[in-house]
Amino acid sequence: MSFSQLCNTIFDATTEHYHEFDNVDATPVNPYKEGSIEFLLFSKNWIDAVQWHLEDIIRNPEIDPVEALKIKRRIDHSNQERTDLVEFIDGYFMEKYQGVVPQKEAGLNTETPAWAVDRLSILALKIYHMKQETLRSNASPEHKATCQKKLDVLLTQRVDLSGAIDELLADIEAGRKYMKLYKQMKMYNDPALNPVLYKTGK
Known part of the structure; x- marks a missing residue:
């Protein structure tokens, strides 16, 4: 089983x-x-599944503003957890390939393996929910047909992204590419970096 197959199997089961x-x-x-x-x-x-549904809930036009603010802050916290986990996963790859000596012409990818895996996780959720739309008993045939076309595109995206992830990992393992782990350094959650927070002393 390739790494992307492992990801897709776990993501589908978790969803x-x-x-x-x-x-x-x-x-x-x-x-x-x-x-x-x-x-x-x-x-x-x-984390992605929970946040997906929090994003749905907060878009309810009749939601209580106080409750909406609580959910917005929960989403902010979830985003930080999501980023931390991506960095943990990249740490796994850094450790796994630490003994690989990059070739002289080796280059960097535009994103790390884990951020590509992040996209794969979101795709699993998109596929699940789009499929549900094709099965909705109270939806029109036109709606179901439109959603089926979108589902077909999402499934193609997953095949393409999965292949790109496996190719990237093979390139890193062979020394054709190397990776660096950049911390995201998010500023809005840090009271020392967000001017709204440090100006108010909160």
Whole structure:
């Protein structure tokens, strides 16, 4: 099984697991050994699934403004967790390939493996929800047909992205490319860097 196949298998299963509860406050059952790459992939997709539904909830035009603010801050926290997990996954790759000596002409990719994996996780959620739209009993035939076309595109995107991830990992392993781990250095959550926070002393 290629790495992208492992990702897609775990992401699909995790997305299904979330929808057993369909509740943003549900507690997941991560079946993998803590610290393993499988554990990290499950955790990544669970965060994405919860955030997906928080984004749906906050767009309710009748939502209470106070509740909306609470959800917005929860989304901000979720984004930080998501970024941290991506960096953990990249740390796994850095450790795995630390002994590889890059070839003289080796170059960098435009994104690290884990940020590509992040896109793969989101694609799993898009595929799941678009498929649900094609099955909606109260949707028109036209709506279902439109969603089926979008689903076909999403499935093609997953094939292409999966292949690109596996190719990138093969290139890193062979020394044709190398990777660097850049911390995202998000500023808005840091009271020392966000001027709104440090000017108010909060």
